[in-house]
Amino acid sequence: xxxxxxxxxxxxxxxxxxxxxxxxxxxxxxxxxxxxxxxxxxxxxxxxxxxxxxxxxxxxxxxxxxxxxxxxxxxxxxxxxxxxxxxxxxxxxxxxxxxxxxxxxxx
Amino acid sequence: xxxxxxxxxxxxxxxxxxxxxxxxxxxxxxxxxxxxxxxxxxxxxxxxxxxxxxxxxxxxxxxxxxxxxxxxxxxxxxxxxxxxxxxxxxxxxxxxxxxxxxxxxxxxxxxxxxxxxx
Numbered sequence: 001x002x003x004x005x006x007x008x009x010x011x012x013x014x015x016x017x018x019x020x021x022x023x024x025x026x027x028x029x030x031x032x033x034x035x036x037x038x039x040x041x042x043x044x045x046x047x048x049x050x051x052x053x054x055x056x057x058x059x060x061x062x063x064x065x066x067x068x069x070x071x072x073x074x075x076x077x078x079x080x081x082x083x084x085x086x087x088x089x090x091x092x093x094x095x096x097x098x099x100x101x102x103x104x105x106x107x
Numbered sequence: 108x109x110x111x112x113x114x115x116x117x118x119x120x121x122x123x124x125x126x127x128x129x130x131x132x133x134x135x136x137x138x139x140x141x142x143x144x145x146x147x148x149x150x151x152x153x154x155x156x157x158x159x160x161x162x163x164x165x166x167x168x169x170x171x172x173x174x175x176x177x178x179x180x181x182x183x184x185x186x187x188x189x190x191x192x193x194x195x196x197x198x199x200x201x202x203x204x205x206x207x208x209x210x211x212x213x214x215x216x217x218x219x220x221x222x223x224x225x
Binding site: 096 | 143151213217219
């Protein structure tokens with residue numbers, strides 16, 4: 001199973017764009033990249049999933065370079081309610097969670 | 108769409124009793140469901156993979172006789188914590204795969220169940 005490395009924590013301000021980069025040097029050909037958000041005492045919430053290049057949805061964008069050894073989750077114009085833990089996951093079948101990034105949005 | 112529910116949301120029980128937690132996919136059929144546990148300030152730890160109509164596959168170190176998993180239908184999986192002890196107190200979260208059965212289908216998570224064993 002590919003191992004991911006992401007910042008333990010990040011701080012940003014309301015209205016800013018936040019980019020969280022995840023390294024996954026050992027990603028396999030069949031692996032997908034998925035990001036989840038988790039608030040305290042809640043289950044993880046799906047944000048976005050991609051295989052290569054760029055993916056965008058109504059809440060975030062995911063940038064994946066050609067070598068797929070990293071990925072960047074981009075959250076546009078964050079608000080206080082985006083304070084949460086963000087998990088970068090690389091998987092083909094079952095999902096194994098890493099430590100995640102604690103994002104703290106300041107007013 | 109893709110909503111997963113869990114019941115109960117929180118449960119308190121006495122040491123030695125058994126507790127059943129239900130996980131339901133409300134608007135899709137899930138051939139595969141997963142069970143995780145999470146301790147405070149820690150990440151989710153995968154306990155087992157549950158496939159409809161077959162025995163669950165447990166991760167290394169998870170006692171299959173203590174954590175009984177049943178996946179009797181395409182929308183319901185249950186986790187029973189048998190003879191619960193205080194060290195079993197944790198946040199239990201299930202997830203279900205939505206899609207046509209591909210391995211990379213998106214997993215959607217339930218809201219979690221807080222178990223406290225006295």
